[in-house]
Amino acid sequence: MDSSRSWPATAYHSSLPDGRASGRIAVEAEDLVFHADSLPPLRMRIADMDIRFGGFNNQQAYICHSQLPAWTFLCTDPRLLNDDVIASHPFHGRKARRTNRASRNWPWPAKALIALTVLSITGIIALWTFRGEITDYVAGKIPVSVEEQLGEAVYAQVLSTTKESEDAALKAQLDAITSRLVPAIKDKRYAFKFHIVENDTINAFAVPGGHIVIHTALLKKAKRPEEVAGVLAHEIAHITRRHSLRNMVSSLGTTAVLAAIFGDMSGVVDGAASLLGQKYSRDFEREADSKGFQYMLDAKLDPTGMIDFFATLAEEEKKSGGGMSGALEFFSTHPATEDRMATLKEMMKIVPVGTVFEPIVVPAEAPAPIVPATP
Ligand SMILES: [Zn+2]
Incomplete structure (x- = not known):
């Protein structure tokens, strides 16, 4: 053989x-x-x-x-x-x-590689398809206390570049609004903290965990307190719906967030700056609008304030000839305004006829203390 x-x-x-x-x-x-x-x-x-x-x-x-x-x-x-x-x-x-x-x-290592590639692609497609659900799942696992710590870090960043206003009249105006709005929020997980900061741009934004920052210009330019209430209701909804946190989970990735859950905040705090000036998705904006609208109704506040605020913004933009740089920051972080106005107008139709709103009463400015004439 x-x-x-x-x-x-x-x-x-x-x-x-x-x-x-x-x-x-x-x-x-x-x-x-x-x-x-x-x-x-x-x-x-x-x-x-x-x-x-x-x-x-x-x-x-x-x-x-x-x-x-x-x-x-x-x-x-x-x-x-x-x-x-x-x-x-x-x-x-x-x-x-x-x-x-x-x-x-196709030797077997190649076959194994092909199989792995196919599995990875399937995995990536699945992750992409369900990214919203995955983000929500991870965000849902993060306790409010962690979200609050994170909020403190973000707010510290805000304070490092701006200062809180000492304007007593603006504070009184804000108190009159928040004292109506906040008790009506049924979600009691968050202690909302409102801050007025010196800034000439018309803007307000929410920080995860409960801080809401309002620029002095927004309070000064609003035509009535309900407009401010509309903005705040919208920002409160960003917090209660955890939009910032959900954005963060998807941008920082789950590793940093899991580290945060287990007490290592360093990586997350480093990423906190990225939360400032972040844009929300259209879906988040829509959700904040409809939730905010509901908060206005719950507080017996006229929700047309939300719509009117957009009109005020448009007017300010016109006045500035569109050239007032940065003045309309709210527009840049809150896109699709036309859509949103139209949706809000649609929502007005579901408000029962005869609903009575209770106007916000802003206390008149306290008179200057009388200084007794010195003899
Ligand atoms: Zn928003």
Whole structure:
């Protein structure tokens, strides 16, 4: 037997002990011959044998022949298929080449890589499809206390670049509004803290955990307290719906957020600055509008204040000829204003006819203390 043309093989037949025998299969002239110590050589003509391929890599050759009925030979050595006699056979050769091509071009590491790639792509698609749900799930696991710590860090950043207003009249105006609005918020998880900061741009924004920052210009430019209340109701909704936190979870990634849950705030606080001036998605803005609208109704405040504020903004923009740089920050962080006005107007239609709103009463400015004339 020419060992360069013989390969380990197994013969299967019911007459064999355990139904099988190990040996070698050899190409001899025009025949394939199975040799085993316990058996006489078993010979079959290559020309009319039957080869089928199987196994995980399709390289196990199962060989049968009508000359040896009920016998099956298995050879797992791929070199058998490359033997000249088999490779040049018009039918077996084509079958073998097909099998070889399939397995040579795609060795198992490549197959594993392809499988991994397919799995990763599927995973990425799934993550992308369910990113909102995943973000919400992770955000939902973050306790309000962590959100508050984070809010403190963000608010400290605000204070590092601006200062709180000492204007007593503006504070009184704000108190009159918040004392109406806050008790009506049914979500009691957050202690809202309102801050007026010196700033000529018309803006207000919420920080996770309960801080709401209002620029002096917003209070000064609003035509009536209900306009401010509308803005605050909207900002409160950003907090109660945890929009900032959800934005943060999706931008910082879950690792930093999980670190925060386990007490390591450093990474998160570093990212806190990115929360300033952040834009919310249209969905978040819509949600803040409709929640805010509900808060206004709950507080018996006229929700048209929300719509009027947009009109005031538009007027200010016109007055400035669109050139007042930064004055309309609120517009830049609150896009799609036309849409939102239209939606708010639609929402007004569901307010029951005859609903009575209670106007916000802002105390008149306290008279200057009378200084007794010195004699
Ligand atoms: Zn908003």
